[in-house]
Amino acid sequence: MKLNDLRDNQGARQGRVRVGRGIGSGLGKTGGRGQKGQKSRSGVSIKGFEGGQMPLHMRIPKRGFNNIFAKDYAEVNLGEIQKVIDSGRLTATDIDHDALKAVGLARGGKDGVRLLGKGELTAKLSFTVAGVSKGAREAVEKAGGSVTVPEIVPAADKHKAKHRTTQAAKKAAIQG
Template identity: 45%
Template sequence: MTLSNLKPFAGSKHREKRVGRGPGSGHGKTSCRGQKGQRSRSGGGVPPWFEGGQMPLIRRLPKRGFKNPFRVEYAVVNVRDLARRFSAGAVIDVEALRQAGLVKGRAVRVKLLGDGEIDFAVTVRVHAASKSAREKIERAGGSVEIVEA
């Protein structure tokens, strides 16, 4: 068996239905769409979510919650991540975190959280930092600077 003599299984392939090619084809005139009605028209038919005039599901369900349009999203970085990826004396800003793979996507702001430990001094420039993260970095001899977005 080679690529040149491979064939599909018998019955697995069908001839293409060529519609609108005259009465002799068996698919002429109305092109298998019937006479009149919504489904015979160009662009006709109902969308998959249409429920036949019944009140749609999305309108039957109760509305819940609130989405704050002014919410500010932060990418989260832990002290543990800094200890693993950076060395003593490093200046860690948003761009350095992005290059280290700690900040991904379109996250504009970065918040430093205090999970983990660090035992060397680093300078961190982020948009926000938790109290515990700030204490741990300052205890190790480093500093945390808050930058504006």
């Protein structure tokens, strides 16, 4: 036997079936799709449709609760920040959301960064973040740093404050 004598076994390689090529092929006319209707055409998208009956995915009970008002914080541990400082990728001492995002630590988090206390922090840093855990605050202050959490006033409270000042102004005008 030589290399040029090698062949696949008989019937091991089979050509693809060309449907709709005449009655002699065995898959002519309707091409094995039956007759008429949505399923006989291409681009059918009826998975989960049960002929008008309530579909299974709508019949079964749902569990849990999705709070649409929940804050979305990017959670960053102190140990991760220390690793980035040790590697030399982060040199700033004033760290905020933008600095952590630039280094790739704060992914997502449309409401800011929440600092968590897992890991050791040895560098003296000052943080400006949207939230901080008790342990993280203690660890940062132990290393000689500081944590600032700016207070965000909701729009409704701003309106109330404005209303209070106008009421006080009216009262002062009446008395004076």
